[in-house]
Amino acid sequence: MTEPVFSLKDIIVTVGDNVQILKSLNLDIYEGDFITVLGTNGAGKSTLFNTIAGNLAIDSGKLLHHGHSIAHESAVTRTNYIARVFQDPKMGTAPRMTVAENLLLAEKRGQKRTLRSRGLTKEKISEYAKITQVMGNNLDTRLNTATGNLSGGQRQALSFLMATRVKPELLLLDEHTAALDPKTSEQLMLATNEQVTKNQLTALMITHNLADALKYGNRLIILNAGDIVLDVRGQDKSALNEADILKYFIA
Amino acid sequence: MSIIVSSIGQGLLWAVLGVALFLTFRILNFPDMTVEGSFPLGAATAVAMISHGINPYLATLAAFVVGAIAGLATGLLYTKGKIPILLAGILVMTAALSINLRIMGSANISLLNQKSIFSSPLLQHLPKNFDSVFVGFIIITIITLALIFFLQTELGQSFIATGDNANMAQSIGIKTDRMTIMGLMLSNGLIAFGGAVIAQNNGYADINMGIGIIVIALASIIIGEVAFGDLSLNGRLVAVIVGSILYRLVLLAVLSLGFSTNDLNLISAIVLAVAMMLPQLRKALKLDTVIKKGVATHD
Numbered sequence: 001m002t003e004p005v006f007s008l009k010d011i012i013v014t015v016g017d018n019v020q021i022l023k024s025l026n027l028d029i030y031e032g033d034f035i036t037v038l039g040t041n042g043a044g045k046s047t048l049f050n051t052i053a054g055n056l057a058i059d060s061g062k063l064l065h066h067g068h069s070i071a072h073e074s075a076v077t078r079t080n081y082i083a084r085v086f087q088d089p090k091m092g093t094a095p096r097m098t099v100a101e102n103l104l105l106a107e108k109r110g111q112k113r114t115l116r117s118r119g120l121t122k123e124k125i126s127e128y129a130k131i132t133q134v135m136g137n138n139l140d141t142r143l144n145t146a147t148g149n150l151s152g153g154q155r156q157a158l159s160f161l162m163a164t165r166v167k168p169e170l171l172l173l174d175e176h177t178a179a180l181d182p183k184t185s186e187q188l189m190l191a192t193n194e195q196v197t198k199n200q201l202t203a204l205m206i207t208h209n210l211a212d213a214l215k216y217g218n219r220l221i222i223l224n225a226g227d228i229v230l231d232v233r234g235q236d237k238s239a240l241n242e243a244d245i246l247k248y249f250i251a
Numbered sequence: 252m253s254i255i256v257s258s259i260g261q262g263l264l265w266a267v268l269g270v271a272l273f274l275t276f277r278i279l280n281f282p283d284m285t286v287e288g289s290f291p292l293g294a295a296t297a298v299a300m301i302s303h304g305i306n307p308y309l310a311t312l313a314a315f316v317v318g319a320i321a322g323l324a325t326g327l328l329y330t331k332g333k334i335p336i337l338l339a340g341i342l343v344m345t346a347a348l349s350i351n352l353r354i355m356g357s358a359n360i361s362l363l364n365q366k367s368i369f370s371s372p373l374l375q376h377l378p379k380n381f382d383s384v385f386v387g388f389i390i391i392t393i394i395t396l397a398l399i400f401f402l403q404t405e406l407g408q409s410f411i412a413t414g415d416n417a418n419m420a421q422s423i424g425i426k427t428d429r430m431t432i433m434g435l436m437l438s439n440g441l442i443a444f445g446g447a448v449i450a451q452n453n454g455y456a457d458i459n460m461g462i463g464i465i466v467i468a469l470a471s472i473i474i475g476e477v478a479f480g481d482l483s484l485n486g487r488l489v490a491v492i493v494g495s496i497l498y499r500l501v502l503l504a505v506l507s508l509g510f511s512t513n514d515l516n517l518i519s520a521i522v523l524a525v526a527m528m529l530p531q532l533r534k535a536l537k538l539d540t541v542i543k544k545g546v547a548t549h550d
Contacts, residue, residue: 094416
């Protein structure tokens with residue numbers, strides 16, 4: 001197999017009074033992996049994301065990006081190649097700025113932001129109308145609306161588009177549909193799957209929905225008490241059912 | 252008539268403070284107390300330099316730089332030192348008191364018989380009080396146009412996003428600490444610049460001239476918002492300027508009722524408090540249901 005894009009080796013992360021959240025965790029992420037991440041509350045899923053994104057420091061172990069350690073890089077530096085969508089619709093967009101302005105901001109991820117004009121041209125607007133249309137929730141008709149006035153589903157769809165506007169080497173989806181109603185949630189999940197598959201994105205997606213975890217992605221991992229207890233891909237993943245998975249949920 | 256012209260002139264000159272404070276109070280979303288120190292700091296710097304024979308235009312620009320340094324100090328205390336913004340501002344404001352005394356050498360220096368930006372021959376030909384209107388108009392126009400340009404650049408948009416949602420800004424690679432420091436430097440630089448201009452207009456710098464500055468600057472922001480409601484970001488900057496002029500006219504009206512200039516700080520505070528409560532009062536009294544607090548930067 002080829003070199004992994006990201007590699008976590010014997011990662012230990014502790015918080016507070018020596019409580020180990022990640023216990024010697026190992027994970028290789030390859031290009032094109034669409035990994036669904038399952039686990040009970042407190043299993044370490046969010047800690048895993050925060051560790052990769054750079055919001056939490058590792059106590060020991062190695063965090064490699066194309067074989068180079070990125071443990072010393074700040075979270076902001078890592079946004080050059082890692083993008084993230086949060087669970088809370090309020091977290092991923094600037095509420096007083098319009099949809100188009102938010103997209104423009106996201107388009108500069110990984111680039112220097114200078115005193116050049118932001119370049120909100122007619123061409124840009126029609127391009128944005130096109131890319132927002134695929135989300136299928138009327139976002140394309142609200143490009144000049146402040147995002148604070150959008151519905152939660154529209155905001156999350158926008159957050160997703162912003163995260164993928166510049167193709168990241170890794171996309172972290174942190175229960176990004178969990179705060180939405182079932183119908184909106186399913187719609188966003190379908191759009192997510194389509195975009196990730198079509199653009200061959202490498203993604204990690206935390207979910208509490210077992211059906212989603214089985215249905216989407218080409219790899220599945222289960223975390224329990226700070227370690228990966230199941231890691232399957234391809235056909236092995238397709239062969240799983242909910243009962244198989246629940247066996248790994250015993251804390 | 253001339254007293255109204257004078258008020259408009261003062262409103263235009265003081266509008267610099269409102270527009271500068273807008274950058275921190277409305278865009279970064281926090282109250283920056285540093286301005287009470289950077290305003291007299293700018294005044295002291297310019298007046299001290301002028302009285303040492305330095306070109307008044309250069310001295311006024313130097314005031315901007317010194318004010319920006321005060322903003323930098325607050326920004327570092329806040330972002331790197333993790334001191335709450337209100338306290339960080341108060342610390343720098345307090346420290347500036349001593350620095351101002353050092354710069355001025357005494358509690359008050361006069362510009363009597365010294366050249367200032369108001370002594371250019373062109374201005375001498377204008378009728379009384381029109382010099383402030385003229386200078387104020389030119390200065391605020393240039394500053395506002397520059398800010399409108401800046402806020403539409405990539406950097407300006409990153410600055411706005413930092414105040415709007417720092418978490419999101421970081422997640423798309425914006426260095427929010429830098430943006431915050433930049434905003435504080437720009438804001439306090441402009442406040443100090445305003446201090447330098449106003450000191451030259453008054454003909455002196457005084458150690459106590461910073462007291463109540465934040466209330467005056469806030470009053471122009473809030474009065475502008477109450478008067479005009481929802482506007483685009485550019486419109487809101489212009490509303491601050493109009494708010495500053497309206498505030499001067501309100502003061503004029505109050506003074507004509509027989510209050511003395513000693514009452515000004517009390518009156519300023521009451522005007523600001525009333526303006527800030529107005530949306531609530533209107534709601535309570537159901538006078539007007541469409542007026543909203545100006546929170547939307549666009550549309």
